[in-house]
Each structure stands twice: as structure tokens, then as C-alpha cells.
Amino acid sequence: MSANSDAQPQAVxxxxxxxxxxYTVTTNRxxxxxxxxxxxxxxxxxFYLLFFGGVSVTGAQVLTGFLAVAATYGVFWIVxxxxxxxxxxxxxxxxAFMIGNISNKLLPSAIVAQxxxxxxxxxxxxxxxxxxxxxxxxxxxxxxxxxxxGLLGTxxxxxxxxxxxxxxxxxxxxxxxGGIVVQLIATLKQIKAALIAMAIAAAMVFGVLxxxxxxxxxxxxxxxxxxxxxxxxxxxxxxxxxxxxADGDEETIGIA
Amino acid sequence: xxxxxxxxxASPHRSPDLLASTDVPGLANTPILWILAxxxxxxxxxxxxxxxxxxxxxxxxxxxxxxxxNRAFRAGGIAAIGPSLAVVLVAVALLPLFGTPPVLVRIGLxxxxxxxxxxxxxxxxxxxxxxxxxxxxxxxFVVALMAMxxxxxxxxxxxxxxxxxxxxxxxxxxxxxxxxxSIVPGAALLAAFAALAxxxxxxxxxHAVAVAVSAVIMAVCLLIANRLRAAxxxxxxLGFAIVGALTVAYFVHHAG
Numbered sequence: 001m002s003a004n005s006d007a008q009p010q011a012v013x014x015x016x017x018x019x020x021x022x023y024t025v026t027t028n029r030x031x032x033x034x035x036x037x038x039x040x041x042x043x044x045x046x047f048y049l050l051f052f053g054g055v056s057v058t059g060a061q062v063l064t065g066f067l068a069v070a071a072t073y074g075v076f077w078i079v080x081x082x083x084x085x086x087x088x089x090x091x092x093x094x095x096a097f098m099i100g101n102i103s104n105k106l107l108p109s110a111i112v113a114q115x116x117x118x119x120x121x122x123x124x125x126x127x128x129x130x131x132x133x134x135x136x137x138x139x140x141x142x143x144x145x146x147x148x149x150g151l152l153g154t155x156x157x158x159x160x161x162x163x164x165x166x167x168x169x170x171x172x173x174x175x176x177x178g179g180i181v182v183q184l185i186a187t188l189k190q191i192k193a194a195l196i197a198m199a200i201a202a203a204m205v206f207g208v209l210x211x212x213x214x215x216x217x218x219x220x221x222x223x224x225x226x227x228x229x230x231x232x233x234x235x236x237x238x239x240x241x242x243x244x245x246a247d248g249d250e251e252t253i254g255i256a
Numbered sequence: 257x258x259x260x261x262x263x264x265x266a267s268p269h270r271s272p273d274l275l276a277s278t279d280v281p282g283l284a285n286t287p288i289l290w291i292l293a294x295x296x297x298x299x300x301x302x303x304x305x306x307x308x309x310x311x312x313x314x315x316x317x318x319x320x321x322x323x324x325x326n327r328a329f330r331a332g333g334i335a336a337i338g339p340s341l342a343v344v345l346v347a348v349a350l351l352p353l354f355g356t357p358p359v360l361v362r363i364g365l366x367x368x369x370x371x372x373x374x375x376x377x378x379x380x381x382x383x384x385x386x387x388x389x390x391x392x393x394x395x396x397f398v399v400a401l402m403a404m405x406x407x408x409x410x411x412x413x414x415x416x417x418x419x420x421x422x423x424x425x426x427x428x429x430x431x432x433x434x435x436x437x438s439i440v441p442g443a444a445l446l447a448a449f450a451a452l453a454x455x456x457x458x459x460x461x462x463h464a465v466a467v468a469v470s471a472v473i474m475a476v477c478l479l480i481a482n483r484l485r486a487a488x489x490x491x492x493x494l495g496f497a498i499v500g501a502l503t504v505a506y507f508v509h510h511a512g
Contacts (some may be wrong), residue, residue: 019317026310032416034303039412041296042361045289046401053283055398065379065403072378073371073407077414085422086444095307097415099300100366103452105339108494111445112335113328116490117320122441128318132311132325133332135304140336141343142297145360148344150293153356156348163510165349171466171505172342172498177453178470179497183490184449186478188442194450197443201450205458220451227447228440235439 020124024091027131031094038098075218083221086228089127095134099141104173108180109137115187192234197227278390280397284355293357296365331491338498343368353387358401366408379403462508470501 050057081093087107088096096102113133119126148156185194201223209216315325347363362372377387379400385391429436456463477493480486
């Protein structure tokens with residue numbers, strides 16, 4: 001988009017910077033506020049049942065159950081936000097960890113949107129596109145939950161053949177991931193980085209995990225970290241020592 | 257594990273007698289919990305509305321036209337149709353196990369089916385039961401739901417605490433080394449999805465077939481979209497890939 005003619009030449013960058021700032025302030029402030037509210041609402045669901053549901057459950061039983069879950073998933077409270085931050089950015093973080101289904105729905109939506117308006121990850125445009133895409137995904141998701149689970153759920157239980165539910169449950173993730181990897185590669189056009197990521201992922205899944213199964217939960221985080229390091233050291237000469245802006249000329253971004 | 261219908265002997269209404277009730281949906285489908293679940297859905301809707309306004313108002317700062325903003329929103333929504341329907345299918349299958357409001361909050365939003373069901377099972381085991389059979393009483397359910405919810409709260413708290421920290425960190429990196437920050441997001445995306453897709457391959461032959469079919473359909477769609485300049489096909493491609501991969505998976509699964 002070109003600068004408006006009514007603005008003075010010097011005022012344009014200042015105006016755009018102010019808009020950029022406004023976006024950051026709004027999304028961060030309201031992202032945090034909405035997330036805290038939904039955290040409180042969601043967590044009060046089991047507490048209501050605990051106190052008013054007429055069950056005889058002790059605090060010790062709750063603690064034991066929670067510790068069993070925390071022992072398995074506690075690490076991921078930290079690992080997942082750190083893994084997804086470079087992809088989502090601060091605004092997207094507050095959306096994603098509230099809406100859920102990040103890798104199987106929200107990130108694919110963001111990638112499709114970036115690809116459809118040719119925005120490359122790492123640019124400001126890509127960040128805005130991802131936010132808009134996650135909003136679109138949230139709208140579709142909330143409506144389908146309300147209608148199909150909330151309103152018609154009990155009826156759908158009675159008419160859906162169990163074989164279909166079974167297949168969807170087992171294979172939805174691979175059915176999403178195959179396509180999204182191809183779309184990602186086509187959008188980013190960073191063949192070298194893609195090959196590095198694939199090689200590291202394959203080495204982890206087929207070379208390391210069979211022997212160190214305890215690492216399974218950290219697999220994605222490890223592959224992300226190693227890929228960033230290797231891609232960084234394999235970057236083209238043109239980027240070495242260069243002080244290019246992240247949203248600068250497309251030629252200088254990423255591994256071509 | 258597959259959800260099992262409650263035994264026919266389960267009492268249709270909860271009674272304060274000494275026999276432990278197994279009527280979990282009866283306990284969970286109370287008006288207050290419905291209000292809480294709808295409130296969480298509303299908060300997601302409100303957050304999306306605030307974010308969309310922020311994107312629309314300040315799009316110029318990201319060199320994005322209003323048309324591109326709408327395009328990104330629509331593309332994100334369309335890409336989410338397939339994954340959302342899959343979540344709906346799984347959520348519907350879990351209704352007899354958890355009741356509608358907890359399913360809406362935990363499976364539909366915030367978490368994902370795999371994590372939440374595994375968490376519930378872990379917590380239920382500490383009560384000497386699983387998520388099915390006569391041992392799965394309302395007491396076990398409340399302990400499982402408490403554990404799932406507190407663990408989910410851990411994720412959201414970590415996001416609230418870590419996002420500002422990571423933001424400061426990446427802003428510093430951006431200043432010290434802009435080239436690094438232009439490489440990280442793309443590399444992280446490629447690595448995350450390479451790792452997720454690669455992890456699916458050794459699970460079973462059908463998983464591998466689903467990944468491959470989805471990838472091939474996506475590649476064909478993108479080729480056609482580029483050849484015919486059909487932008488809409490880029491938005492729908494993920495949906496086609498998911499449906500195609502699941503259809504093939506259905507036949508392979510039931511053939512083998």
C-alpha cells in the first residue's frame with residue numbers, strides 16, 4: 001500500500017510506527033486480559049463440581065491426580081510456549097494457548113493465510129496475517145463447537161458410525177500434517193532450510209528416539225532448536241554480518 | 257482408547273444414597289456449567305473481535321491492504337474447517353465420558369483431545385479406575401477433570417508469564433542480530449512441522465499412508481493453483497488433502 005498523499009513525507013513513517021505500536025499494545029493488553037478471564041472461567045468448572053456436585057472427593061485425591069498429570073505434562077507448560085513463540089509472536093501466543101489445537105489447526109490456518117497473500121514468515125505482514133487467520137479459524141471453530149457439539153452433539157453421538165469416528169480420531173493428525181508440510185515448503189521457498197529440518201527430524205525420529213524413548217516429548221523442541229542452529233550456520237554469505245531489517249527486502253530474508 | 261457408553265444400569269438421576277453414581281453426563285450437564293462453557297466460548301469470540309479490529313485499523317503499518325486482511329481472515333477460516341470438524345467428531349465421541357460443558361471447554365478449546373484424554377486417564381488411574389467401566393464414578397470424573405483443568409491452567413499461566421519474557425529477549429536479539437531474527441521464524445516453522453509429520457510415520461503403515469496422500473493432494477492442488485492462478489484453491493487445498501487422506505486411511509484401516 002502506498003503512503004497517503006495528504007500526509008507529509010516525514011510524517012508517514014511516524015504515523016506507521018504509531019499504528020504498529022497501537023497494534024502491539026492492543027493485542028498484548030487485551031490478549032492478556034482475555035486469557036486471564038478464560039483461565040478463571042475454565043478452571044472454575046471442576047471447582048464447582050468439587051464443591052457443589054455432591055461428590056465425596058478429598059483434597060489429597062485431587063492433589064494425587066494432579067501430580068500424576070503434572071509429572072507427565074508439567075515440562076510442556078514451559079516447552080510448548082517456548083517452542084511456538086518464534087512462530088506465533090506475542091499476539092498469537094495469547095490466542096493460541098486459549099483456543100487450543102495449535103499444531104493441528106491454528107498454525108496450519110496461519111500458514112495457509114500467509115501463503116494466500118504471499119507474506120513471508122518473519123515479516124510484520126506475516127504476523128498480522130497470522131493474527132487475522134487465527135481469528136478466522138477461531139470463528140469457524142467456535143461456531144462449529146456451538147452447533148455441532150453444544151446443540152447437536154448428543155444426537156450426533158447416536159448417528160455417527162463408530163468406524164468413522166475411530167478413523168478420524170486415529171488419522172486426523174497425519175492427514176493434516178502431510179499437506180501442511182508441503183504448503184509450508186511451497187510458501188517459504190527455503191529449500192535448504194526445509195531439507196535441513198527434514199534431515200534433523202528424521203534423524204531424531206528414526207535414529208535417536210528408538211534408543212532414548214524418554215526424549216519423545218521433547219522431540220519437537222529439540223528439532224526446532226537444532227534446525228535454527230544449523231540453518232543459522234549454513235546461511236548464505238550475503239547474510240553474514242549483514243544488518244538487514246527483518247521486514248526488509250525479500251531477497252535478504254531466510255535461506256533461498 | 258475408545259470411549260465406552262455408560263452401562264445401562266447407570267441411574268438416570270443422581271441420588272444421595274451410598275452407591276457411587278456413574279452418571280457423569282447427568283452431573284456435568286448442569287445449567288451453571290453450561291453458562292461457564294458458553295462464557296469461555298464468548299471470551300474467545302471477544303478476543304478475536306478485538307484482534308481483528310486491531311489488525312484492520314493498523315494494517316497499513318504491516319504494508320497490508322484491507323483486501324489482504326479479509327483474505328487472510330477468510331483463508332484462516334476455510335483452512336480451519338477440516339481440522340475443526342475433526343475436533344468436533346472426537347469431541348462428540350467423548351460426550352458420554354465427560355458431559356457437554358467439560359468437553360466444550362477442555363477438548364474443544366484450550367487443550368487438545370489427545371492431551372486431555374491422556375491427562376484424564378492418568379488422573380483416573382490414581383483413583384484405581386480408568387475412564388470406562390463401573391469403576392468410573394462421578395468421584396473419579398471430578399478428580400480427572402480437576403487434574404485436567406489444573407494442568408491446563410499450568411499451560412496458560414506459563415504462557416502469561418513467559419510471553420513478556422520471550423518478547424523482551426527477541427526484541428534484544430532483533431537489535432543485536434537482525435539477520436538471526438529473520439531466519440528463526442521460518443526455520444522454527446519448518447522444523448516444528450517436519451518433526452510432527454516425521455513422528456507420525458513410524459506409528460503404523462496407515463499413518464504413513466495418510467501423511468503421503470495428504471502431501472500428494474496438497475502438491476497437486478498447489479501446482480494447479482499456480483498454473484491456473486486459482487487463489488481459492490490454495491485456501492481449500494488443506495481441506496481436500498484432509499478429506500482425501502482420511503478417505504484412503506478409512507479403506508486401508510478397514511482392509512488391513
